[in-house]
Amino acid sequence: MTSPCEELLPATRRALTHRIALAQTEGRAPSLVGAVAREGRMVWTGSRGGVDGRAPDAETQYRVGSITKVFTAVLVLRLRDEGLLDLGDPLEKHLPGTGAGEATIAQLLSHTAGLGAESPAPWWERTPGTVRPGLADVLGERPVVHPAGRRHHYSNTGYTLLGSLVEAVRGTSWEEALRCEILTPLSMERTGPQPVAPYARGWAVHPWADVVLPEPMEDLGLMAPAGQLWSTAADLCRFAMFLGGGDERVLSAASVAELRTPAVPPEGDDVDGGYGLGMQLTRREGRSLAGHTGSLPGFVASLWVSVADGVAAVALANATSGPHISAVAADLIGIVAEAEPRIPEPWRPLPEVDQELLSLTGPWYWGTSAVGLKLVADRGLELYPLRGGGRGSRFTALPDGTWVGLDGYYAGETLRVVRRPDGAVSHLDLASFVFTREPYEPGGAVPGGVDEDGWRGLPE
Structure with missing residues (x-):
């Protein structure tokens, strides 16, 4: 090369x-x-x-x-x-x-x-x-x-x-x-x-x-x-x-x-x-x-x-x-x-990190579908499926604290961090889809609610 x-x-x-x-x-x-x-x-x-x-x-x-x-x-x-x-x-x-x-x-x-x-x-x-x-x-x-x-x-x-x-x-x-x-x-x-x-x-x-x-x-x-x-x-x-x-x-x-x-x-x-x-x-x-x-x-x-x-x-x-x-x-x-394939740019760590944004990274769940949220340069975010196929997009930060999708299914859509009254993160809202830290999180803001008895087995 x-x-x-x-x-x-x-x-x-x-x-x-x-x-x-x-x-x-x-x-x-x-x-x-x-x-x-x-x-x-x-x-x-x-x-x-x-x-x-x-x-x-x-x-x-x-x-x-x-x-x-x-x-x-x-x-x-x-x-x-x-x-x-x-x-x-x-x-x-x-x-x-x-x-x-x-x-x-x-x-x-x-x-x-x-x-x-x-x-x-x-x-x-x-x-x-x-x-x-x-x-x-x-x-x-x-x-x-x-x-x-x-x-x-x-x-x-x-x-x-x-x-x-x-x-x-x-x-x-x-x-x-x-x-x-x-x-x-x-x-x-x-x-x-x-x-x-x-x-x-x-x-x-x-x-x-x-x-x-x-x-x-x-x-x-x-x-x-x-x-x-x-x-x-x-x-x-x-x-x-x-x-x-x-x-x-x-x-x-x-x-x-x-x-x-x-x-x-x-x-x-x-x-x-x-x-x-x-x-x-x-x-x-x-x-x-x-x-x-x-x-x-x-x-x-x-x-x-x-x-x-x-x-x-x-x-x-x-x-x-x-x-x-x-x-x-x-x-x-x-x-x-x-x-002579293109040689990728060298990976470099971000010059600085916003701890609040860093805390948003990692796995999230839309229903039972697992996605990953990654922090990239200029306060940008990437959302991608963790298993199998699924919807993913890159997002760029806006001055009002939200992000807008750049490509994929969510191109042009707005991603928001929704917080509880005490300031803790409740969930992510993306084009009306709710992403929670756990699948169907008890007490979470899941549309339609979550069964109060929670997850269970099925008898044979």
């Missing part, structure tokens, strides 16, 4: 190189670039194929398609965190007259607004944005194809609306908001709506012959917030690390975690899939990944981050189809995480 600050081991680097070489050869891509970031920085990059007669590198631009949607979602969450909108607001409140205004902002972010997947013909990815000069041209005569909130239906037009929402609330263009609020703070100098050399040209590869055809590179106009961006492996590694842990200059860790939290179940038979707020979610080889894939004519792209492993990966290719780019990026993460 290696510590987070060290370079990858030679065997790991070779395995990564082999994976992208296989993907480029089998996928018949003119070029393919991969990169891995770990613990805040890019630790490996490799490429196969050529761009304008030379090998591409981590600074070569590729079109990233729908990875653009994650950037748009970050801009929307920034507006929410500034108090300029609420995710439960209907779109109509901030962007009236679209014909889709009853859908909420959260539904648009999670593709549950019921909007159609694409704009009306001609195919928007291969035609200039001037064909669709207004939102009415993007949405068409039938913008809504499902009742809002009923199902997940991926919608490019929904992210066009979110981009227009950003412009309406921020009072500037989507491109300017993107540059000032995300790209500049994260030092993503090689990311933007238009290509800047060196960049890869997009190609279609003939399915039955080893020949190629150039794809058009259109400016998508109003559809830009759904898929316009060009970026590099190096810049996307920076973005991926941000998506794993947040950056107060852009979005807090808590808000970024909100993007990664499942908002809707997976579609169809994709039991390992799902969607958060602007982020695709998947599981591969037992590992939870968050990020996004992208495609436009001539390009495929993928970005995944494993928060648990502290590893992110990017894969970019300039072919309309061929490489299974999502699997490539996921495999790059798996290679590093399995060959």
